[in-house]
Amino acid sequence: MATGKNPLFDTATTLGKILLFLGVSAICGVLVAGLLVPAAAVSGSAASGSIKFFDTLPAELQVDPPSQSTTVLAADGSVIANLYAENRTRVSLDQMSPYIKDAVIAIEDSRFYEHGGVDTTGIMRALISTARGNKQGASTITQQYVNNVINSSLEAEGKGDQVLLNGVNKGVGDKLREMKLAIALEKKFTKEQILEGYLNIVFFNRDAYGIEAASKFFFSTTAKDLTLPQAALLAGVVNSPSFYDPIANPENAKNRRDLVLGSMLSTGKIQQAEYAAAVATPVETKVTPARQGCAYSTTAPYFCDYVLHLLLNNPAYGADADERAKKVFRGGLTIKTTLDPGAQAVAQAQVDGSAGANPDKWGAALVSVQPGTGKITNMAQNTVWFPAEGKFDSQLNFSVDQYDVDGNDLNGLGGAQPGSTMKPFTFAEWLNEGKSMNTVVNGAVRKYPLNFRWRNSCGVTTGAYNTAEKGLGAAEDLQNAEENYYRSMSVLEGLYNSINTVTFASAAQLDFCGIQKTVDAVGLHSGLPARDGSGQPTRDASGKLTDPNPKINMFTTANLLGSTQTSPLTMASAFATFANDGKYCEPIAITEVTDQTGAQLPAQATNCRDALKPEVARGVNFALQEVLNRGSGSLIQPRISTRTSFPIAAKTGTSNNNGSTWVVGHTSGLATASWFGDALGSQQRAGQNVTINGKFYRGVDGYMIAGPQFSNFMSTVAPTYGTNPFPAPPSNLVTGPAPVVRPTTPATKEAAPTPTEKPEPSPSPSDKKK
Numbered sequence: 001m002a003t004g005k006n007p008l009f010d011t012a013t014t015l016g017k018i019l020l021f022l023g024v025s026a027i028c029g030v031l032v033a034g035l036l037v038p039a040a041a042v043s044g045s046a047a048s049g050s051i052k053f054f055d056t057l058p059a060e061l062q063v064d065p066p067s068q069s070t071t072v073l074a075a076d077g078s079v080i081a082n083l084y085a086e087n088r089t090r091v092s093l094d095q096m097s098p099y100i101k102d103a104v105i106a107i108e109d110s111r112f113y114e115h116g117g118v119d120t121t122g123i124m125r126a127l128i129s130t131a132r133g134n135k136q137g138a139s140t141i142t143q144q145y146v147n148n149v150i151n152s153s154l155e156a157e158g159k160g161d162q163v164l165l166n167g168v169n170k171g172v173g174d175k176l177r178e179m180k181l182a183i184a185l186e187k188k189f190t191k192e193q194i195l196e197g198y199l200n201i202v203f204f205n206r207d208a209y210g211i212e213a214a215s216k217f218f219f220s221t222t223a224k225d226l227t228l229p230q231a232a233l234l235a236g237v238v239n240s241p242s243f244y245d246p247i248a249n250p251e252n253a254k255n256r257r258d259l260v261l262g263s264m265l266s267t268g269k270i271q272q273a274e275y276a277a278a279v280a281t282p283v284e285t286k287v288t289p290a291r292q293g294c295a296y297s298t299t300a301p302y303f304c305d306y307v308l309h310l311l312l313n314n315p316a317y318g319a320d321a322d323e324r325a326k327k328v329f330r331g332g333l334t335i336k337t338t339l340d341p342g343a344q345a346v347a348q349a350q351v352d353g354s355a356g357a358n359p360d361k362w363g364a365a366l367v368s369v370q371p372g373t374g375k376i377t378n379m380a381q382n383t384v385w386f387p388a389e390g391k392f393d394s395q396l397n398f399s400v401d402q403y404d405v406d407g408n409d410l411n412g413l414g415g416a417q418p419g420s421t422m423k424p425f426t427f428a429e430w431l432n433e434g435k436s437m438n439t440v441v442n443g444a445v446r447k448y449p450l451n452f453r454w455r456n457s458c459g460v461t462t463g464a465y466n467t468a469e470k471g472l473g474a475a476e477d478l479q480n481a482e483e484n485y486y487r488s489m490s491v492l493e494g495l496y497n498s499i500n501t502v503t504f505a506s507a508a509q510l511d512f513c514g515i516q517k518t519v520d521a522v523g524l525h526s527g528l529p530a531r532d533g534s535g536q537p538t539r540d541a542s543g544k545l546t547d548p549n550p551k552i553n554m555f556t557t558a559n560l561l562g563s564t565q566t567s568p569l570t571m572a573s574a575f576a577t578f579a580n581d582g583k584y585c586e587p588i589a590i591t592e593v594t595d596q597t598g599a600q601l602p603a604q605a606t607n608c609r610d611a612l613k614p615e616v617a618r619g620v621n622f623a624l625q626e627v628l629n630r631g632s633g634s635l636i637q638p639r640i641s642t643r644t645s646f647p648i649a650a651k652t653g654t655s656n657n658n659g660s661t662w663v664v665g666h667t668s669g670l671a672t673a674s675w676f677g678d679a680l681g682s683q684q685r686a687g688q689n690v691t692i693n694g695k696f697y698r699g700v701d702g703y704m705i706a707g708p709q710f711s712n713f714m715s716t717v718a719p720t721y722g723t724n725p726f727p728a729p730p731s732n733l734v735t736g737p738a739p740v741v742r743p744t745t746p747a748t749k750e751a752a753p754t755p756t757e758k759p760e761p762s763p764s765p766s767d768k769k770k
Contacts, residue, residue, distance in 0.1 A: 066090070066152045066201040067209070068332025068596050072294070072304055074339040075375075075591070081297040081304045085329040086152075087217070087290045088209040090596065093196040096223045099231035100211055101195060102270075106263040107235050109141040113191055117142045117182035142182040145198040150178075152201060199223075204237050205245070207290035218246060220286040228274060229281040232260040250283045257283065295385040295395075300344050302397045303379035305411055307337055307589050313408035316602040332596030336603075338375035338589055343368060343717045347380035350709045354676055355382055356693035358392050363413075363679025365398040366709055367568045368672040370721065371576040373606045374585035376569070377670065377721075383679075398679055399568045401527040407545035415527030415567035416660035416677055419653030419702070420498045420632075422562035424578070424620050425522065427495050428612060429514045430506050431619040431733050437492040438735045441505035444486045446477040448504060448557070456555065458513035463557030465504075475558075478504055495623050496631030498652060503560055516554040521611035522574040522584050525549045527567040562653060565683075568673035571664045576671035578620045578649065581727070582612035619729035624649030624665065633663065636707035638714040646723035648714060652702035658687035661702045663710040669722030674710035676700070 069084035105112045204214035211223045236256030237244045246253035265275045294304035318324035351364040364382040383394040400412035447466045454461035464474035485499050494502025529537040530547035538546045552564045577584040588604035628637045632652045639645045650665025660677035678685040687700035
């Protein structure tokens, strides 16, 4: 049953309007009394009672800075992306056009400089107008500011359902509280501070909070450069951002704008000629879409997403996920990163060109770090964030792990099998045990049966290669990619030609405990969490991952040839250890974070440690230069010109089914991992008998696509970071012929080859992990 209205209080009747008028007049008396205390003496019991009632209302308003946009910057200060819950950029009053200040006051609160927070004259005028049947608002700019501050705080606390809107869900108590707070605010702040706060917090559009964001969104300008017609239009939008939206409702917006202009004229803020010219100006917007988030970054969306996850996972930014999100998306942070936009642009061009139109969705990634600092200079991949016709879309980052060390999500693919790019670490342990790289081993041995006696001083080595024992758990006889390399050769030749049997022959003379320590020391680990027997990530009773970044188990012989998925960032950082004379540096992406007050917040700092003996690192560099000089990477030697190369070391790598291919290498100043392969689902797709970028491949090997990515990128970018010769290893680790020496001083710098160039098949053996 519907509840009927009491005719005495029905504001549709004449009597109801009179009673409403009298009731609110009494409230005004209370407010006037409160407004005058303590400046005037109080007499009479009625006045005293009013003051007591008024004093019981809350008077404290916490005016925190409103939600502001966070900006992610590259190393050179250029913008990578903006992150926000509310798109807002705070500006001072002197950075706003005088037109916008005058326009807002004229239309919203013409007596702004005359009242003390509540305009009793305005209230009486509004009441009389309402009694006559014409609704008229009476909230001052100060009251509106109070309302916006309260609502902004509620939104920031996740209490958006409690937001109070003018005239919609406010009761008398809410209005009284707003008035009392407005009066208190006027006693605490100057008129200029209140006006500045209001213009920075007020809502114009779902993509524009505050006058600076509104100026950019609607007119692609700044608050300081707003013209009179533009300022009047924006001042009019405040009253009803949807109804007066100049994009959706230009006619409504023009009528409101002209009303604002009329108010400015009547209050003496503009002259008749200015008014006439402004009214004659058509409503024209020049929209700059406010694209929030890393997904809209035009330079480095996946690097930006990595940075965002680092912050959201950092307990220094809040005790829980909600607090950290509030800090990042509402805190107006400025995040300075390590990204080099020039290097990023070159890397992006390379990965975009590697697979061409890419209907089969092959993945490509290029990531680089600086030896000695760990700074990530570029992180590119050949995908787009949002689905688009003819594009490979993915939100997974191909360059990073799935989870960080604490089990927090990094939105990463988790890496891929590194193949023969793992071989340098067995080679490093060979040198670490004092053996010469020119020692000859028997590469003809293909059988390593189940009872083979591997050396291991701290565990048990598993894995067997013996076709005769295949039914008992052994794999088939160890294979090389080409038949004519089952012979004796030096460990050096075995590495630069990527001969699987030589890697095993050398490992048979080593302590596997030492190989494990070498791999751990340079930061190598799986990009995927440890899994249980059913294939699910292992978790404790609380659901937390027990081992998000497990070690690569080098006691399993298959890992000598790179069976465990590893991320490109991990590989680049490991190879940077060779360039840094044996010191490993953790990769970092964030160098500085400041909040809206300029206060410093926790960032990342260079963190390096001794990992390898300097002589071991130098010996590996010596050998990996030979990979490019005369080995499996001889066709992808980076060059500054057609005849001039520079000191650079690298290793190619290919998985068994050719579905994961690599080149990882370094100069003295830059280490880069280049990857090409299957980035879909189970990552089991074979890169065999496939057509990529218009070319048929019987089997994709490391030097074929990942190789040119690496070569073209390093040819262009590496000289910027330094290409000093690597220090020579001690003579006891090197005997036999010297490496091929090439000129290192270019006459001129030429452009790198185009991304689509592919070398012809190499006469040397490929490096498939067979």
